[in-house]
Amino acid sequence: MFENIKSFDDVSKKYQEWLAQQDEAMQVVLVGLQSSVQGGVLGYMFGSISAMDPTQNGQQPANPAMQAMVKAGPWGSARNLAALTGVQAAASLAIKKARKGKEDVYSAMGASFLSGVAYSLVSGSPNPLQSAVTTGAAFALFNGLIYQVGAAFKPEFADTEYDRGKYMLKTLGLTKYADNLKKGLLTDNTIMLWSDSALAECRIPPGPRLLILHQLDMYRNPSNVLKPALPLPPLPPPPPVAAPAAAASR
Template identity: 60%
Template sequence: MLEQLNQLAGKKFEEFNELKQKNDALDVAFATLASAAQGGLIGYVLGSFSLDAAQQGAAGGQTPQVSAQLAALQKGGPWGQARNLAVFTGVNAGLSLAIKKARGGKDDVWGSMGAAFGAGVAFSLVSGVPNPAQSALTTGAAFAGFNGLFFQISQWFKPEHEDTEYAQARYMLTVLGLQKYESNLKKGILTDNTIMLWNDGALAEARIPPGPRLLILHHLDTYRNPSAILKPALPLPMPPPPATAVAASGGR
């Protein structure tokens, strides 16, 4: 009985994931709610700690300045901080995904800054600061600036590695002048191992427009053998080796 329930739950979870991938609005909404719940939990825990610290500071006779700072930290109590952090993390996650989808899967510093700006504005509006309109703009700009800086720093330290699962597919798109649809292949997990199985339905599922689909399928048909009589099938060309590999081998 328990095994059947686990199988049923797993099946429903897979169906929900498939539905999310096909429905952008549902995918964004789920990401927003999931991040908001996580942020709310963290905010409540942090709010509880700051409240305890403020109470201990008042009992220990801290200076008025330190007491005021601690009081500001625990303003609104744990639930207030849970609300503020839930709004910030939820809006940031939802906007990040929405911007990425709207830009065809492109993930760069501008998308990161845009999501951080919207999250900063939302955070300022719900946190009860004075002069909310002006504060929302300055807070959003500050969050956008910091997030953009952190994004750039993370890119500098990000290890560079070649994505070998899409080497042939990337080369084919380059030959056809369709490089901008590489992200669509990755969304549909259309790797090199599946390249000879691609059809119009699979490419349409990856949201590649009809014109590029026809070019890709026509190109593949010159290398695979649909009739098995008129011509033999040919292996799909591999991309040329990178310049660093050629130099290391001495040009041989």
């Protein structure tokens, strides 16, 4: 297991591979603990630096955030930042898992709200409940704004890895399953290897799967395409129309 490890990057890759093999709940816990430790170390460093008086005259800094750092001290800052980063990472992963990998502004705001609540509770506010709600809402709104600004300036690249698959779905009238290809990473390079199980893992229903596989069979085995032995059965005859009452009396 350790014979191929030659650098810290190799250790990180091994850890990520091992983490991916764990169940979802364990992944959330481990990711939260990892981020919590990192946040605690950074918080202690920031708290130690902020506790130093740069003016050498005993005056408190004018910045409210710096005042909070000085008041909390190194260990208090470590505790606060550990709770903030740990809950943020764990909540982000848990929400992503619950939403089947979907990430958007709502996921970011949800994780930020929970991290803001955790930060408020461990920091020892006078009114814990009210402060937790207001702090969580402030964190969520701020992170949501940052997410939207980042998305607005994110460069758009042409997604050409799924063109052939999307075109096939369009010809079959199955355009609504185009996003499922991306979720399963079924690129055009893998299109001739698609199987029923692979399409099922992408949450494509059985009927559309049959149509897709039948379409692919025309290219895999063009001389052995499945054809119906008989035409479709005719429609049932219409129900008989009741005779008018006058004709019946005669």
